[in-house]
Amino acid sequence: MALVWEQVVVDAADPGALADWWAEALGWTLVSEDPDEYEIRPAPDRLPGLLFLRVPEAKAGKNRLHLDFRPDDQAAEVDRLIVLGARRADIGQGEQSWVVLADPEGNEFCVLGGRPAG
Incomplete structure (x- = not known):
């Protein structure tokens, strides 16, 4: 199957x-x-x-499932998404290599950094 x-x-x-x-x-x-x-x-x-x-119903709490995206340029992509209407989100991630954003309805997603070599 x-x-x-x-x-x-x-x-x-x-x-x-x-x-x-x-x-x-x-x-x-x-x-x-x-x-x-x-x-x-x-x-x-x-x-x-x-x-x-x-x-x-409205979204309540942190997403149980979210999408991760790996752009060529993390900072540029975060800036572009914020201009489109995303916002930075704090879900308790602390200082990380990825950036957590939320779409206009509050659904969190991550913008990852560059892919490690190898």
Whole structure:
């Protein structure tokens, strides 16, 4: 039996706005839009995607699952994401080589430093 990773589902108060934000942040494409469900992917025929679903409740507490991204230039990418609307987040990580940010609805994600040699 084989599994194919289809998507990560993200609860959102405003799925359209959050899908648009992540599409801009990642350079991905909107492939499905419905008032309660939006999906973005790296390209229309590429997986995995991010599926944003409307939920009535607000985010509460730290994410139990988050995404990590490794850019070519960590500082430049953090600055770009903050300009787009991300904010720095303190989840108790202390001083680390990665930067924790939160998207416009408060979902944390990490921007990693350069990949170690080897």
